[in-house]
Amino acid sequence: MNLEKKQLTKKSKDISRWYLDLMELADLADYAPVKGTIVFRPYSYAVWERIQKIFDAMIKEDGVENAYFPLFIPYSLLKKEKQHIQGFSPELAIVTIGGGEELSEKLVVRPTSETIMYSMFAKWLKSYQDLPLKINQWCSVVRWEKRTYPFLRTMEFLWQEGHTAHLEKNEAESMALKALSWYEKLYKEYLALHPLAGMKSHTEKFAGAEKTYAIETVIESGKALQAATSHNLGQNFSKAFNIRVLDKKNNLQYVWQTSWGISTRSLGAVFLGHGDDYGLILPPKIAPIQIIILPIEKKDKLLKKTQEIKEKLSNKTHRVRIDTNFNKGLGWRRNHWEIKGVPLRIEIGEKEIKEKTLTAVNRLTLKKQKIEESTIYDAVDQILDQIQEDLYERSRRKTEKLIVRITDKQEFSQALAEKKLAQAWWCENPDCEKKIKEETKATTRVIELEQIEKKSTKSCFFCRKKAERIWIIGRAY
Amino acid sequence: MNLEKKQLTKKSKDISRWYLDLMELADLADYAPVKGTIVFRPYSYAVWERIQKIFDAMIKEDGVENAYFPLFIPYSLLKKEKQHIQGFSPELAIVTIGGGEELSEKLVVRPTSETIMYSMFAKWLKSYQDLPLKINQWCSVVRWEKRTYPFLRTMEFLWQEGHTAHLEKNEAESMALKALSWYEKLYKEYLALHPLAGMKSHTEKFAGAEKTYAIETVIESGKALQAATSHNLGQNFSKAFNIRVLDKKNNLQYVWQTSWGISTRSLGAVFLGHGDDYGLILPPKIAPIQIIILPIEKKDKLLKKTQEIKEKLSNKTHRVRIDTNFNKGLGWRRNHWEIKGVPLRIEIGEKEIKEKTLTAVNRLTLKKQKIEESTIYDAVDQILDQIQEDLYERSRRKTEKLIVRITDKQEFSQALAEKKLAQAWWCENPDCEKKIKEETKATTRVIELEQIEKKSTKSCFFCRKKAERIWIIGRAY
Numbered sequence: 001m002n003l004e005k006k007q008l009t010k011k012s013k014d015i016s017r018w019y020l021d022l023m024e025l026a027d028l029a030d031y032a033p034v035k036g037t038i039v040f041r042p043y044s045y046a047v048w049e050r051i052q053k054i055f056d057a058m059i060k061e062d063g064v065e066n067a068y069f070p071l072f073i074p075y076s077l078l079k080k081e082k083q084h085i086q087g088f089s090p091e092l093a094i095v096t097i098g099g100g101e102e103l104s105e106k107l108v109v110r111p112t113s114e115t116i117m118y119s120m121f122a123k124w125l126k127s128y129q130d131l132p133l134k135i136n137q138w139c140s141v142v143r144w145e146k147r148t149y150p151f152l153r154t155m156e157f158l159w160q161e162g163h164t165a166h167l168e169k170n171e172a173e174s175m176a177l178k179a180l181s182w183y184e185k186l187y188k189e190y191l192a193l194h195p196l197a198g199m200k201s202h203t204e205k206f207a208g209a210e211k212t213y214a215i216e217t218v219i220e221s222g223k224a225l226q227a228a229t230s231h232n233l234g235q236n237f238s239k240a241f242n243i244r245v246l247d248k249k250n251n252l253q254y255v256w257q258t259s260w261g262i263s264t265r266s267l268g269a270v271f272l273g274h275g276d277d278y279g280l281i282l283p284p285k286i287a288p289i290q291i292i293i294l295p296i297e298k299k300d301k302l303l304k305k306t307q308e309i310k311e312k313l314s315n316k317t318h319r320v321r322i323d324t325n326f327n328k329g330l331g332w333r334r335n336h337w338e339i340k341g342v343p344l345r346i347e348i349g350e351k352e353i354k355e356k357t358l359t360a361v362n363r364l365t366l367k368k369q370k371i372e373e374s375t376i377y378d379a380v381d382q383i384l385d386q387i388q389e390d391l392y393e394r395s396r397r398k399t400e401k402l403i404v405r406i407t408d409k410q411e412f413s414q415a416l417a418e419k420k421l422a423q424a425w426w427c428e429n430p431d432c433e434k435k436i437k438e439e440t441k442a443t444t445r446v447i448e449l450e451q452i453e454k455k456s457t458k459s460c461f462f463c464r465k466k467a468e469r470i471w472i473i474g475r476a477y
Numbered sequence: 478m479n480l481e482k483k484q485l486t487k488k489s490k491d492i493s494r495w496y497l498d499l500m501e502l503a504d505l506a507d508y509a510p511v512k513g514t515i516v517f518r519p520y521s522y523a524v525w526e527r528i529q530k531i532f533d534a535m536i537k538e539d540g541v542e543n544a545y546f547p548l549f550i551p552y553s554l555l556k557k558e559k560q561h562i563q564g565f566s567p568e569l570a571i572v573t574i575g576g577g578e579e580l581s582e583k584l585v586v587r588p589t590s591e592t593i594m595y596s597m598f599a600k601w602l603k604s605y606q607d608l609p610l611k612i613n614q615w616c617s618v619v620r621w622e623k624r625t626y627p628f629l630r631t632m633e634f635l636w637q638e639g640h641t642a643h644l645e646k647n648e649a650e651s652m653a654l655k656a657l658s659w660y661e662k663l664y665k666e667y668l669a670l671h672p673l674a675g676m677k678s679h680t681e682k683f684a685g686a687e688k689t690y691a692i693e694t695v696i697e698s699g700k701a702l703q704a705a706t707s708h709n710l711g712q713n714f715s716k717a718f719n720i721r722v723l724d725k726k727n728n729l730q731y732v733w734q735t736s737w738g739i740s741t742r743s744l745g746a747v748f749l750g751h752g753d754d755y756g757l758i759l760p761p762k763i764a765p766i767q768i769i770i771l772p773i774e775k776k777d778k779l780l781k782k783t784q785e786i787k788e789k790l791s792n793k794t795h796r797v798r799i800d801t802n803f804n805k806g807l808g809w810r811r812n813h814w815e816i817k818g819v820p821l822r823i824e825i826g827e828k829e830i831k832e833k834t835l836t837a838v839n840r841l842t843l844k845k846q847k848i849e850e851s852t853i854y855d856a857v858d859q860i861l862d863q864i865q866e867d868l869y870e871r872s873r874r875k876t877e878k879l880i881v882r883i884t885d886k887q888e889f890s891q892a893l894a895e896k897k898l899a900q901a902w903w904c905e906n907p908d909c910e911k912k913i914k915e916e917t918k919a920t921t922r923v924i925e926l927e928q929i930e931k932k933s934t935k936s937c938f939f940c941r942k943k944a945e946r947i948w949i950i951g952r953a954y
Contacts, residue, residue, distance in 0.1 A: 030597060032547045033554055034584060039597055042542035042612065049543065065519035066526065070509045071548075071586070071617060071633055072570075077510055090577055093549075095586065097571040099621035107511060109548070109572065109586070120507060120516055129804070135519065139617070140548060144576035156548055327606070 008339060010277045015221045019272055020150070026280050026340050028271065029150040036145045036155030043340065044151070044267055046288035048158060051266060052138060054190050054286075055160065058182050064134040064162060071139075072107040073116045080115060081240040087207020088112070091143040093155075109142045114208065114233075114259055117163050118241040125165060125255065127246050132175070133165040151268030152225070152477045159263035165238070165255040167247060172256035173211075176232040179260035180213040180449075183228035191266065192283040192391035193217045193273050194399040195227065196472060198446035203433050206259075210234035216445050216472070217269050218399045222419025224445045224476045227269050230260035268477070274391055280341025281363055283391050284384040291320045291380065292342045294333055296349035298326040306348050309358070309376070316377060318384075338363065343387045344380065346371075364390055403472065408461055412473070416440060421474030425467035427460035436462055436473065445472045485816060487754040492698045496749055497627070503757050503817050505748065506627040513622045513632030520817065521628070521744055523765035525635060528743060529615065531667050531763075532637065535659050541611040541639060548616075549584040550593045557592060558717040564684020565589070568620040570632075586619045591685065591710075591736055594640050595718040602642060602732065604723045609652070610642040628745030629702065629954045636740035642715070642732040644724060649733035650688075653709040656737035657690040657926075660705035668743065669760040669868035670694045670750045671876040672704065673949060675923035680910045683736075687711035693922050693949070694746050695876045699896025701922045701953045704746050707737035745954075751868055757818025758840055760868050761861040768797045768857065769819045771810055773826035775803040783825050786835065786853070793854060795861075815840065820864045821857065823848075841867055880949065885938055889950070893917060898951030902944035904937035913939055913950065922949045 008025055009017040023029045028044040031037075040048065056066070072095065079085045088111045095107040110116065117135065125133060138160050145155045162179060166172045180197055187195040196216045205212035209231035216224045238244070238254040247253045274281040284290050293310055295302040306322050313320045323333050337345055345361040352358055358371045360379070364387050371379040404415050406422045415422045426432070426444065437443055451470050460467040485502055486494040500506045505521040508514075517525065533543070549572065556562045565588045572584040587593065594612065602610060615637050622632045639656060643649045657674055664672040673693045682689035686708035693701045715721070715731040724730045751758040761767050770787055772779040783799050790797045800810050814822055822838040829835055835848045837856070841864050848856040881892050883899045892899045903909070903921065914920055928947050937944040 030600070032593065033551050033596055034547060034549045037547035037549060039547070040545040042544045045544045046542070048545075065523070067519045067522045068517040068525075068617075068635060070511060070514035070516070071619065072511045072514060074510050092574075092576070093572050093584075094574040095570050096573045097569075097583075099569070099623070100567055106574075107570075116509065119510055123507070140545075142548065146576070158545060 084208035228262040279339030424461035425458040561685035756816030901938035902935040
C-alpha cells in the first residue's frame, strides 16, 4: 500500500532487522493500537488460509469434526485443573465489565480451550459408544504479552486446537502421536521446513499435560522455533472435570484425552526459514501467488499475451497474477515480487512474443530460463515442483549444520556463541534445566522421537550426573 | 451424543419450543457456562462452513481480500465516531485486567471492527491508487446479551465483516448494493429462503451509517428475521478517523466507505425457516450430509452394497454417510436422520439387492420412490435439485402469505394478531416509529429495493400524517 518503500536490510547481515523490515515491505503485518497485537494483512493471511485448507482436510479425513466454543471462560472453570491455571495465570486477559455492569464472576478471554470444552464433554459423554470424540476448533486465543515479535510472539494469535477423548490410555497416546505426524507432514511436504519431531521435557510441557510432543524448526539465527505441539493429557482433565463414561462392563471410567495445535507462528517459521537477502521465498504449495506475470511494457500486444498465459495457467489451478503497475519501472516491479517471495516470475516482452517463448525467473535460484510457449504447462509444473523440493532440501541441510554434538559445558557455550543448537546427553532433572536456562538463556527443546526409547548410561553435559538420553538444547524464539 | 432422546414438540403446535428441542435433538447447539453464550456443535458448524465456502468464493471473485484484525479495541478508539459508540455502548464486554495488572486503558472486545480497521486504513491509504480497498474478516464478535435464543440471539456469534473504502461517493453506494445482492443470491440460491432485500429506517440503521440495507426473511411465527446487513457509511468514519487520500489532482479527499456482514443468525433462519413437525430440513446445497444410506439389517451383503453405493456417490462429490448404528432399531434410525434434516435417505435391504433398486426417501415430501441402481447418479441429482428448488418455492409462497397489505391501525393490529407482517404506507418519522414500537412491539423492517424510488402522497397507516413510501412492518426476532 505504501508506494515509496524503505530499503530491505540483508538477512545475512541482521536477520532480526530483515524480518521486521519484511513485515512492511512484503505487506505481511502491521502493529495494531493495542500493544502486543498485530494485524494479519491479506498477503500473510492468505498463506494461513492455505495452511488451514491443507490441515483441515487432513484431520477431516481422520474423522475429526470442527465446532466452535465460546471465547469467554468463567474464571472458576479455568481453575479446576491445578497445573493448568498455574501455567496460564500470568498470561490472562480478564473481562470484568459486561453490558455496563461489574460482573459477579470474572471472565477469562480463552488462552486455550481445554476447560471450556471439557466442561461440555462432561455433559455430552455418557457411554463408550460416544468415544472416541474428536473435535477441532479454528479460532484466535489471547495470552498477555507486551514484547511483540510479529507472528512469533503476539498477544493474540490464530490457531487450531484439536481435542479428543478416548476410552483407553493407549488410544490417547496414539492420537497424540498421530497429530504430531500430521504436523510433521505439513511442515515437510507443504511448508518445506525440516521438522524436528520429539517430546518436551517435564519443565517445558503444556500446563496440565502428561506428555507434550512438539515440532521444532531451526533458524539460521541459531534459535529453535516451537512450531506445533501435541499433548497427551492422560486423565488430568477428565478427573478435574469429571468426564466419565460407562464402559462395556457398565463401569464408569474416566476418559483419556489429548489436545494439539498449530498457530500463526507457523507463518513466522516460513518467512524466517526460507527468505534470503532479497526478501521472502514462499514454498509453491502455500504461496498465495505462485506465478507473477510481468508484461515488460504497456503495449496491447503484450497485455493480450499475458492475459492469455494467465488464463491458461489458471485453468490448471495455478495461482497466477499479472502485474500491470506501469507507474513503476520494470526494476521496481521485479524487486517488488522478489520481496514478496513469489516462487516463479514470468516476463513477456517483444522478444518473447517473436520467439514464442517466455522468460521464467526462479525466485530460489534467481536464475533465468527460456520456456517454449508450447510446453508451458509442463515447464511451469516442473519449476514449481523443483522449488518446493529444493526449499525442503535446503532447510534439511541447514538444520543439520545448525545442530552440533557436544559433550560438556564449554562446547555448549561455544555452540551457542556460534549461533548453533546442541545435541547432548542430558540428565532430565528440572533443577539442572533451570540452571542451564539461568546461565545460558538456552532451554531443552526436544528429545527426538527416535531417541526416546534409546537409553544408555552417560553423564550429563551440564551437571555431569547420570544421563540416559540425547536431547536438543539451545536458544529459542 | 445423548442416546435416549426426548420427544420433538411439533412445529405446527409451538414453533419456539420445537426450535429449542431441535438444539439438542439434532445436535445443533448447547448452552455454554457463560450466560448468553452457546457451543456451535459440529453439525450446525458444518452448515456454517458451507456458507463460508460459498460466500468466500463470491467475494474473492470480486477482489475482496481476507485479513485478520485484533479482537481488542482501545476504548478511546471506539469513541471516535459519535453515533457508533452511542449505539454500541450498552452492549460492550470490557477487559480491565491483563497479565495480572489493572490496565491503564480499558479494552473493548470487538462488537464489530469498523474502528480498529479504520485506524489502520488511515495509516495505509495515501493515494487514490490505493483505492478501492476491499477487506473482509471471518471472526467472532461479542455484544452483551443475557437473553439467549440459540443462533438468533447470543452474546458471541460468528460472522464475516467486509469493509471497503472508495474515492467516489457513488462507488460506496454501488458497493453497499453489490454486497446486498451477494446476500440475496446466497439466501435465494443456496439457503433456499426467500429474501426481502431493502433499506432500513433511520432508527433501525447501523450506528454510524448513512444508510443500512438489509435482507429480512419471514418465519411462520409471524416474525421477520434480519438476515444480513450492508451499510453505506458515507464519510462518517473517514472524517472521524482522518482517512484521506490524494486524488488525481493531488488534493486530499476523505474516502467513502461501506461495511457489510452475515452471521450465524443465518443458521437460525435456515433451521426455523425450513423445518417441519419431524425436524430439520436442510437445503441440499448447504447440508453437511446430503444423503444418508441405511442398510436395513446387519448383513455382509447389505453392508457391501451400501459401501459400494457410497463410494459411487462420493466420487460425484455428493456428501454421503452410511448409518450402521445397529444398536438402534430401523425406526429409530429413520427418525434420527429425519430430525437432522438430511435431504435424501437411501434404504437398502434384501429386496432392493434382488431387484437391483434402491429405495429413496425425500425428506421434504417424505415420499418413497424406487430408483434403478443403474440410473443412480441422475436420479439422485434430480431429487436433490428438486428439493432445493421446492424448498425455495415453498419459502417464497410462505413469505407472500405472511405479509398483508394494511391501511390503518386496526388492520395492523389484526395482522399482528394473525401472526403476520404488514405492508403499509408509512411516514418515516422516528417519533411515529417509536410509538409503533411502544404500542405494538413491532418495528419497521425494511422498505424493499423496488419501492425506494416510487414516491406517492398518501397518509401514514399509524399517525395519518403524510406518507410517501410503502414499508414492511412487523415483529422480529
